[in-house]
Amino acid sequence: MQLNQASWPEVEAYLKKSKGIIIPIGSVEQHGPNGLLGTDAICPEVIAKEAGDEAGFLVGPTFSVGSAQHHLGFTGSITLRPTTMIAALNDWIDSLHRHGFKRIFFLNGHGGNITTIDAAFVESYAAWSLDGEACPYKLKQTSWWMFDEVAQVCKELFPEGDGSHATASEVAVTYYAYPEAVKDVVMTPKTAPEGRFTDAADYRKKFPDGRIGSDPSQATPEKGKRIVEVAKKALIREVEAYFAS
Amino acid sequence: MQLNQASWPEVEAYLKKSKGIIIPIGSVEQHGPNGLLGTDAICPEVIAKEAGDEAGFLVGPTFSVGSAQHHLGFTGSITLRPTTMIAALNDWIDSLHRHGFKRIFFLNGHGGNITTIDAAFVESYAAWSLDGEACPYKLKQTSWWMFDEVAQVCKELFPEGDGSHATASEVAVTYYAYPEAVKDVVMTPKTAPEGRFTDAADYRKKFPDGRIGSDPSQATPEKGKRIVEVAKKALIREVEAYFAS
Amino acid sequence: MQLNQASWPEVEAYLKKSKGIIIPIGSVEQHGPNGLLGTDAICPEVIAKEAGDEAGFLVGPTFSVGSAQHHLGFTGSITLRPTTMIAALNDWIDSLHRHGFKRIFFLNGHGGNITTIDAAFVESYAAWSLDGEACPYKLKQTSWWMFDEVAQVCKELFPEGDGSHATASEVAVTYYAYPEAVKDVVMTPKTAPEGRFTDAADYRKKFPDGRIGSDPSQATPEKGKRIVEVAKKALIREVEAYFAS
Amino acid sequence: MQLNQASWPEVEAYLKKSKGIIIPIGSVEQHGPNGLLGTDAICPEVIAKEAGDEAGFLVGPTFSVGSAQHHLGFTGSITLRPTTMIAALNDWIDSLHRHGFKRIFFLNGHGGNITTIDAAFVESYAAWSLDGEACPYKLKQTSWWMFDEVAQVCKELFPEGDGSHATASEVAVTYYAYPEAVKDVVMTPKTAPEGRFTDAADYRKKFPDGRIGSDPSQATPEKGKRIVEVAKKALIREVEAYFAS
Amino acid sequence: MQLNQASWPEVEAYLKKSKGIIIPIGSVEQHGPNGLLGTDAICPEVIAKEAGDEAGFLVGPTFSVGSAQHHLGFTGSITLRPTTMIAALNDWIDSLHRHGFKRIFFLNGHGGNITTIDAAFVESYAAWSLDGEACPYKLKQTSWWMFDEVAQVCKELFPEGDGSHATASEVAVTYYAYPEAVKDVVMTPKTAPEGRFTDAADYRKKFPDGRIGSDPSQATPEKGKRIVEVAKKALIREVEAYFAS
């Protein structure tokens, strides 16, 4: 069930059965020569949608722009400052709490979001902890590629060059979601360099075409479909456990 | 051209021809018994996408959650506080400015966003004005139903009961976009009451099913298609003029 | 009754009869070659004072500096950033709420304030809406020139060249309030250009002496007196209706 | 010269001769049974106006609402939170700096403002100090009752019961400024208790009618006139020295 | 009793007997050629520790970095912006309030902190005052050199050249605390100039080696010991009175 395509009476009826919701959370940032700027939002959105459709979970709107300052050297990337992101996430959480949601599961699509999402959770809990009241809701984040079976299938599909940014697997998932957006680009070098980075200038200098450690020319819609199938099942299992916790 | 489905080299190439971008901006909030919670994001998103596809404009990601505190009495509505929204919009604007965009056109789908979007623009300009530097970019917002020809077609399609919230026309647009989400609901009363409101409690008391002045049971995908066609043309005209200004 | 010239026991006595207060709100910004920098604060202050004196309403202190970034190219203009203005207005509202005021009517003197005042109202309501409590007070703004009869008398007095900034009518009101400040300046061109603007640099370039569309050399204290008389009556009518709502 | 009654070309001309400006800064808060809520804004406003008229200094708009949380137990008092006040003062300072002012002299009327004004100055300087640039302006505050000769004349006029809040001397100054607002109230006890306070509840409990240590029934317009004369001279001397520093 | 070296059950036991805590608060900033950057944190920390050990008071962690923008022209100085400091102090206060502390006594070591600490207290009280609830705790600050007997002993030990920054007395206290850090430096000039300052550039220009009015080459561990003994007694007296108030 997609919140954005539901009416309020439908969500009200859902809340009588379940107090849980999934929020896909991504980023709008460069994903190399053949990857989509929306990759990190598209991946969790697609996985959450398919899982929600199959298992009946409510899937909220995608929090699509996240923490991407390091990609600003590449055209089209958009970032929130961490303090803005913490404020926005807390407004979402406060709104969902207002309606009685008690389990909010963020399915994350961007490694750079993880720490700021956690800081936002702590900001939310801190208000209750300082007031001396028990917080009535629980917050959780999981990045889709961290499910064991997803990691495994990605390893199988891309034994080499999956990489850590603009990965073959995430590009594949977006190609599955938007086959019309498949881009045929020769990668030079075939596999991008590895490394760490700080700000946007540093990133651009070290990773000239935006990729880190990956050869995303291996990505196909079919491989993406496979990943989504596996991720969907993993997500359903995790969400069921979480909503029941 | 959809930024989310483009690669960074594609956006870089676009920027050589044009410094303009369209950002659909909406809200996630109740839209009455048969309207979608995502209505206000979906409408500008669909119109901008069709316009962008036809005229070649770059359409950025949708700023989907906006200013909706007055709808929080209805399940599923999500709001940003105005100060959060101003911060988030400024982060988007600063990111786009970083890449060299000079005309940022927000196509708005929610009346409740208008004043806060304007305050965000002023916040952005104020930084330049206080520094004594000329701001290198221009910001503009237009709500899709305010184009003259759109207002006219809506009047033709719904001579009575278009209303001012959960309007027949906006519901029609979303039914065109997501025909699988069409909801068949009898409206009681047929046309909802008119009026003004302050906070969520006040709104809920005055408008028990969420609608204001509308009978959205008149909405059909076909009527939505008609509205989108008209809006698309109007948007192309406005955007061409704006990007050339 | 002027709050600033009342004692606290007098205001306490007032609150037993009425829960309403008027707050004049303006801006300190250039008003062309013969207009006062304080114009936008002076106009609502004078109108509110005369209305309050006649009808017994409580008139609070003037919120005198507002949103004026676009005028910073002209010496003497002072602005708040919108986020600062939202914070300050919320502190005023919270203070008045603490005392039990339930209707706060902002009489506005500056077009540039309107959206940020509205955003401040939404910020205030949002706190209650997110908490799930009914907000115990109502907030309203009206700009003095928007009363129908005021618009009409201004049209009569200045059939041409009233304009939209440094208007003949607002300058006339200030000349009525401060006849010692009347400035005799020849306008070149007689009527200023019309147009739209973004930041301070853009404004200054388009409107070299600060006026927009006006010929304020037509302003006289007598015409100002006439406008204030009409505005006073309109305000009393509106305020009585609002406080009784 | 009153900024609010000047045109921008007049202020521009002034800036060719002087880079200094006086900003009266006050508070809107209870001042006991016969004192005006606006006392702390009125006093520096009157003194600054007379000094500016005599010596030709530019006097800006009054920053009228300040830091008054401890008075919120008395109807009509309005406060800014310190962080809001720091933001607002910095917006004023940034605006004045934009125009080229280099000496900004805040004439203060409220003891409770002093620390927050200083914190605002430090916030302003800190931006420059962290950037490693020399700040081009200087900021100063003085409370009008702290001039030696003012302290002396108050002591002469009110050898007993001048007190420390709702003082006989400040009430006298307001009676001079607004003789129509003189209030004839018997004080019980004649002289109010002394003491220290924390929040509004604590203040109200210790000082039931709002006064601290004072018998303001001694205040008359004539005594106020005398104080203003002395304060005006002291201010001119201080301002001349400061603007020349 | 040092909170940092206590366990939570020990602090819980303490709270059964006393609701008071001492927080040393300082700054990390240059203290001239022979003074330690940590001087302003070390002094109140040492005095509070000895007082706490002797009288059984609970001494919390040192708030070590404060308001020092004016010292940023000298290497090693670190500052908080006042608004950050207000936020941080309020988080500390809210945490201590959560545990039931009702008297929080800040023993201050830096003149530049005083106004911002006070603004932080007002920010804390304002939340209660605006809510209309009595604040359950009291906040107090005293700077260690302001105790009468401390002022007197410093005057005795350093009849000349104690000064107002990088004072002989504060350097002596740190030498007592860290005798291994004694620095033997010839002062040129022997006694530093006096004066006032604004930002870091202004400070550095006026006070080339960082001292104001002092000759700290007079400092010895023995003199520091003497000062600490006197300060400890004064603090115990003040704290006992405050905790009992």
Add this chain to the structure above:
Amino acid sequence: MQLNQASWPEVEAYLKKSKGIIIPIGSVEQHGPNGLLGTDAICPEVIAKEAGDEAGFLVGPTFSVGSAQHHLGFTGSITLRPTTMIAALNDWIDSLHRHGFKRIFFLNGHGGNITTIDAAFVESYAAWSLDGEACPYKLKQTSWWMFDEVAQVCKELFPEGDGSHATASEVAVTYYAYPEAVKDVVMTPKTAPEGRFTDAADYRKKFPDGRIGSDPSQATPEKGKRIVEVAKKALIREVEAYFAS
């Protein structure tokens, strides 16, 4: 070299040789029945001090209060909200950048700080990335127990019951640092439960005496000494590599 015990000329001399600094960062929070509230600040402080003394690195002041909302159910714990912590860390970073430091290495002592420290780094980099300038400094954090050899020695010393909060190893380090603070407490149960937590109420319910998975009664000063020796060497190696990077 301890910044707090150095003079500014000494730090200036240091900066001629090295642009790097170590900042210990901790938390003030319960550490079970026999652990110190200051544990998380003490551990990195001691290790950094010994490493700095041996290898000549500059060690700055300890950022002692961090992100500890989940411990507020236990008396004495103090927290910063994440947004406050981000602001404070950025003020520290801006100050150090002002002096020319280019490598700032935070040695962390608290798992709960990690994500917020990272968000603070991103906030800092984002300012440069959005401005389009290369950030001139690099920021790094490492938690002392994450060095491989430290993990190994802790495993050797405490093959069972080291745990994940109030660990035997961290308590041992504090006992080495403050042998006078050793507390002899019988643990019930001997080894504390494992698990995850959200807010303070949740934490307290699951971990009644504050420990997670640990038996810190095994801690002794001698074992702490051993850990510090190993950690010191690891830190020197890491810091040398980092400062040279």
